[in-house]
Amino acid sequence: MRLLPLLLAIAWAASPLNAQSNAERMSNDRYTRSHDYDLIHQRIEVSRFNWDSTSFDGRVTTTLVALRPGLDSVILDAGAKLQITSTLRTSRHGDTLVVFLPKPIAFGDTARFTVTYHGVVTSGKGLTFISPEGRPHRPRQIWSQGEDHDNHYWFPTYDFPNDKMTWELVATVPKGMTAVSNGRLGSVVTAKDSSRTFTWLQDKPSATYLVSIVVAPLAKVHDTWRGIPVDYYVYHEDSALARPLFQFTPDMIESYSRLTGVNYPWAKYAQTTVADFFGGMENVSATTLVDWLPSARDYQDRPWYLWILIPHELSHQWFGDYVTTENWANMWLNEGFAEFMPGQYWAHKLGGGGGARAEEDYYLDEYDQFMQIDRERRMPLASLGSNNIYPKGALVLQMLKQYLGEQRFWASVNRYLKAHAFENATTDDMRQAVLEATGENLDWFWDQWIYQAGYPEFSVTTKYDSSTATLTLAVQQVQQDSLKADSTGLRYTTPAAFRMPVSLRVGTAAGDVTMRAQLSRRQDTILVRDVKSAPTMVVFDAGNAILKQLSFDQPTAWLATQLQRDANLWNRHWVIAQLSQRSKDAAAGAALAQAATSADYFRIRVAAVAALAEFPRTVALPALQGAVTDTSAQVRAAAVEALGSVGGPEAAALARQAWTRDSSAAVRAAAVIALALTDSADRRALVLQALQTPSYRDAIQNGAYRVIAQTGDTSLVDTVEARAGQDHFAVHVLAALGARGNARALDLLVRHLDDERTQVRRWALEAFRYSLPRPLAQPKLQAVSAALKFADTKEAVAELLRDWQTGS
Numbered sequence: 001m002r003l004l005p006l007l008l009a010i011a012w013a014a015s016p017l018n019a020q021s022n023a024e025r026m027s028n029d030r031y032t033r034s035h036d037y038d039l040i041h042q043r044i045e046v047s048r049f050n051w052d053s054t055s056f057d058g059r060v061t062t063t064l065v066a067l068r069p070g071l072d073s074v075i076l077d078a079g080a081k082l083q084i085t086s087t088l089r090t091s092r093h094g095d096t097l098v099v100f101l102p103k104p105i106a107f108g109d110t111a112r113f114t115v116t117y118h119g120v121v122t123s124g125k126g127l128t129f130i131s132p133e134g135r136p137h138r139p140r141q142i143w144s145q146g147e148d149h150d151n152h153y154w155f156p157t158y159d160f161p162n163d164k165m166t167w168e169l170v171a172t173v174p175k176g177m178t179a180v181s182n183g184r185l186g187s188v189v190t191a192k193d194s195s196r197t198f199t200w201l202q203d204k205p206s207a208t209y210l211v212s213i214v215v216a217p218l219a220k221v222h223d224t225w226r227g228i229p230v231d232y233y234v235y236h237e238d239s240a241l242a243r244p245l246f247q248f249t250p251d252m253i254e255s256y257s258r259l260t261g262v263n264y265p266w267a268k269y270a271q272t273t274v275a276d277f278f279g280g281m282e283n284v285s286a287t288t289l290v291d292w293l294p295s296a297r298d299y300q301d302r303p304w305y306l307w308i309l310i311p312h313e314l315s316h317q318w319f320g321d322y323v324t325t326e327n328w329a330n331m332w333l334n335e336g337f338a339e340f341m342p343g344q345y346w347a348h349k350l351g352g353g354g355g356a357r358a359e360e361d362y363y364l365d366e367y368d369q370f371m372q373i374d375r376e377r378r379m380p381l382a383s384l385g386s387n388n389i390y391p392k393g394a395l396v397l398q399m400l401k402q403y404l405g406e407q408r409f410w411a412s413v414n415r416y417l418k419a420h421a422f423e424n425a426t427t428d429d430m431r432q433a434v435l436e437a438t439g440e441n442l443d444w445f446w447d448q449w450i451y452q453a454g455y456p457e458f459s460v461t462t463k464y465d466s467s468t469a470t471l472t473l474a475v476q477q478v479q480q481d482s483l484k485a486d487s488t489g490l491r492y493t494t495p496a497a498f499r500m501p502v503s504l505r506v507g508t509a510a511g512d513v514t515m516r517a518q519l520s521r522r523q524d525t526i527l528v529r530d531v532k533s534a535p536t537m538v539v540f541d542a543g544n545a546i547l548k549q550l551s552f553d554q555p556t557a558w559l560a561t562q563l564q565r566d567a568n569l570w571n572r573h574w575v576i577a578q579l580s581q582r583s584k585d586a587a588a589g590a591a592l593a594q595a596a597t598s599a600d601y602f603r604i605r606v607a608a609v610a611a612l613a614e615f616p617r618t619v620a621l622p623a624l625q626g627a628v629t630d631t632s633a634q635v636r637a638a639a640v641e642a643l644g645s646v647g648g649p650e651a652a653a654l655a656r657q658a659w660t661r662d663s664s665a666a667v668r669a670a671a672v673i674a675l676a677l678t679d680s681a682d683r684r685a686l687v688l689q690a691l692q693t694p695s696y697r698d699a700i701q702n703g704a705y706r707v708i709a710q711t712g713d714t715s716l717v718d719t720v721e722a723r724a725g726q727d728h729f730a731v732h733v734l735a736a737l738g739a740r741g742n743a744r745a746l747d748l749l750v751r752h753l754d755d756e757r758t759q760v761r762r763w764a765l766e767a768f769r770y771s772l773p774r775p776l777a778q779p780k781l782q783a784v785s786a787a788l789k790f791a792d793t794k795e796a797v798a799e800l801l802r803d804w805q806t807g808s
């Protein structure tokens with residue numbers, strides 16, 4: 001699963017509290033659910049979908065094997081709103097269905113039974129019914145979402161990852177619609193009324209949360225990988241956009257098959273786009289994705305969709321679907337690998353130095369995300385509800401790869417996948433696979449990086465002694481273990497000292513001196529010998545092989561040298577961050593100005609340009625003038641944004657040029673913000689114009705919304721309100737203006753809780769939850785909750801108020 005970046009931030013903020021004792025941290029097996037049968041196969045038949053009543057008919061035939069003697073009843077998960085109509089004797093307890101077998105069966109015997117039901121979905125859980133509601137690009141459709149445990153809201157099953165099965169999905173859908181599901185397509189039968197019945201067969205076992213269905217009017221764009229169908233299902237109006245976006249898929253499948261040594265394991269790969277999706281979901285062999293297809297000119301802004309979403313979901317076909325976490329406390333095995341693999345794809349796709357930079361670039365984003373999450377709450381990777389399984393998972397795997405080297409790393413991954421093929425795994429299974437493949441027991445690595453929390457914070461100082469030609473580095477680990485125990489007395493820990501090898505590179509007039517040292521204590525001293533002349537630069541952790549924070553005060557000349565000579569992206573980024581704090585230092589400004597216009601990789605130019613915003617106009621402006629014509633749209637966007645901070649008539653003129661002429665939506669969005677800062681007289685007209693300018697993912701409108709929210713311009717409330725039915729940010733801007741004290745914006749927002757359009761109701765609720773301070777939101781919601789007319793909002797408001805009362 002991959003959430004949109006905005007939603008990720010929301011999910012982290014909302015992640016539940018969990019605790020894990022130190023004694024148990026080597027085994028989180030206790031989070032695995034018990035049951036007394038082995039699910040073998042389900043035939044899931046669904047039909048008579050009704051968009052008005054959000055209901056359908058279901059019939060599920062389950063085959064299972066008893067795992068205890070005298071099994072006389074089977075406990076399944078089944079949403080309380082599935083109305084069971086079968087003739088079998090059953091009983092209900094909330095979301096649990098007990099099916100009584102006609103006679104008890106012996107240990108190891110097989111039972112097969114059928115449950116028929118009428119399903120209603122009002123909670124938005126399990127199945128989502130979507131109607132056009134007057135919005136463009138939004139055909140009537142249905143999509144399912146199983147992970148973590150929502151599939152039982154649309155069919156009775158064992159809804160936990162530790163019991164795999166095979167399945168058939170038989171869906172009868174209205175004329176003109178297609179049903180996409182898992183495995184291979186068995187048949188499509190058209191009835192007299194032109195409805196069609198699709199039979200899909202998933203004949204290799206996988207987890208029940210990966211069962212999926214999409215029903216929509218869809219065009220199929222066909223590709224193949226080694227003869228296996230690779231299909232892209234999109235709305236008919238998007239069919240020309242599908243191939244440019246998805247065309248990399250067969251190459252990605254090839255790359256992942258080669259890297260892991262495990263060929264793509266499923267009968268086909270489908271990617272299906274749907275409306276109002278939260279991002280992407282790796283349903284086995286049938287990934288579901290949000291319907292945001294970029295057009296040709298949007299590729300210059302490096303769409304997240306291609307850079308992360310497609311390769312992330314694809315890698316789950318190995319990590320998550322082929323080998324599945326045994327319980328949700330080990331979920332990083334799914335998400336950490338899926339977040340790690342796209343960086344590997346881009347490295348191999350681009351190759352050489354470009355590939356290495358792209359790889360470092362990818363993990364630099366993960367690093368920034370991880371640091372932000374860790375600041376909010378520090379948790380271990382392998383813990384239930386961990387908030388960092390995506391970025392820290394990716395970073396720890398990258399670190400493991402650097403520690404083991406490519407060959408030993410991929411041999412370990414191969415071992416892990418093959419040992420648990422079509423089965424489940426825990427975190428320790430991965431450690432065991434490394435041990436078997438390389439002979440190295442990495443218990444210390446697992447302990448400090450996976451079962452404990454945090455990372456090393458290094459504080460480094462140096463002393464050079466010319467008489468002994470020795471550079472001495474004093475390396476301190478200053479991270480604090482300040483995590484608090486929860487109410488049960490359990491608490492996570494941060495190691496006092498991380499143990500890792502580190503590479504050093506010392507520049508001198510006579511050439512570089514390199515060495516490797518072992519860090520293992522809170523205070524380590526490293527002597528670098530044969531440094532025959534004074535250092536011109538000192539690189540601590542050359543190659544950035546350690547996930548860390550680094551405090552290392554250096555002369556500007558060293559930093560400037562490293563910025564020119566160190567290829568590694570994280571290291572150069574760190575150097576730029578140091579230089580950015582020396583805005584009165586001409587040498588620092590010169591080093592940044594040079595990097596801004598001539599560094600070999602665009603990401604470095606972006607960082608240098610952003611740093612220049614803090615420098616005197618005379619230093620910054622010449623470099624920014626060059627950067628606004630960079631070949632990279634990201635550099636141009638950063639330059640235009642920096643112009644907003646630099647200010648003055650020249651900056652305003654350059655920003656206006658970017659607004660009128662640039663081909664990139666990201667650059668134009670930056671121009672809206674920069675112009676609002678540099679030219680306040682013209683701000684209102686510009687914001688109105690920007691709101692009328694269509695762009696991919698509304699990038700330009702969002703620039704305008706940011707200006708409105710940040711300036712608090714209440715004269716635009718009606719303009720924002722007019723767009724509330726179209727887009728989700730408009731609703732959040734109403735909340736932002738409401739939070740600033742505008743009563744009318746707040747009233748409009750309250751009214752949208754009862755909007756006729758389902759999606760607008762959801763947006764309004766989301767804005768109440770995330771964009772308004774609770775002291776403002778809570779009384780408003782309490783006041784209106786009884787009078788709300790739509791059941792879904794009513795339920796959701798009640799749930800939110802309950803959450804707030806219980807303090808989550």
Ligand SMILES: [Zn+2]
Binds near residue numbers: 001002282313335338
């Ligand atoms: Zn994922």
